[in-house]
Amino acid sequence: MKLLIVDDSNIMRRAIEKYLEHKQFTLVGTAADGEAALRIFSQSLPDLVTMDITMPRMDGLTCLDKMLAIKPDVKILVISALKDPVTGLQALKKGAVGFLAKPFTAAELQKEIEEVLGSGS
Numbered sequence: 001m002k003l004l005i006v007d008d009s010n011i012m013r014r015a016i017e018k019y020l021e022h023k024q025f026t027l028v029g030t031a032a033d034g035e036a037a038l039r040i041f042s043q044s045l046p047d048l049v050t051m052d053i054t055m056p057r058m059d060g061l062t063c064l065d066k067m068l069a070i071k072p073d074v075k076i077l078v079i080s081a082l083k084d085p086v087t088g089l090q091a092l093k094k095g096a097v098g099f100l101a102k103p104f105t106a107a108e109l110q111k112e113i114e115e116v117l118g119s120g121s
Contacts, residue, residue, distance in 0.1 A: 002046035006037040019106040034058025053080040
């Protein structure tokens with residue numbers, strides 16, 4: 001299963017990668033903004049994307065829309081420091097399959113990923 005990690009924080013990208021390193025994922029790339037994420041996404045067509053909301057150049061909600069237009073069956077887990085439930089609901093309405101608030105533990109991320117991969121399959 002191919003994974004793309006999108007977050008403007010290098011520390012967060014590395015943490016997600018580390019937390020998921022023992023899972024059965026092939027990391028196809030990491031991106032610090034939505035524009036870079038779309039370039040990688042278009043070339044690699046990952047099965048799972050972890051997506052931050054607040055990023056430079058293109059925010060996560062806009063990027064989510066564009067990714068779903070390219071590959072409607074992609075599973076997108078929104079991971080954001082925005083604890084506002086409206087933002088999480090907006091992401092889910094747009095097509096994200098999960099929402100995880102920062103900060104989170106490795107166990108919380110792994111549990112959410114398992115739930116995301118179980119949805120719609």
